Amino acid sequence: MKVLVMYVDRFAYSPRIKNLETAEEITEGAEFTDSILAFIQVEESDEEKDVASREKKLVNHLKWTARKNNCKKVILHSFAHLSESKASIEFTKELFDLAEKRLQNADFTTAQTPFGYFLDLDIKAPGYSLARIWATL
DSSP states (O other): OEEEEEEEEEEEEEEEEEOOTTSOOOOOOEEEEEEEEEEEEOOGGGGGSOHHHHHHHHHHHHHHHHHHTTOOEEEEEEOTTSOSOOOOHHHHHHHHHHHHHHHHHTTOEEEEOOTTEEEEEEEEOOOSGGGEEEEEO
């Protein structure tokens, strides 16, 4: 799994193109402030491991990043451009849903960007050391 995490002052998205036929219809965007934005690519090799172990590893990384940025809001964004390897849609979605639930159980406010869409993104992120963290998990 590859993860690029940014602390954002502001993040907004609008659905542009539905690229997954089975995705629910989304017409409205959303806007967030003072959040951790996680660009996540789940890889094929992640499916060889238990989904719960992958979810725990991801959540621990996101919680660490949030603590370093004094933040309690996390946005999960599926971003299949960090590696050539891709996990199945089903595994990826399950991992996202489990991670979101674990974060909520730890008193984080969470959101997921629409799964199965190309989005117009608007990002305002400050330029300091721990505002951007890349990891292979």
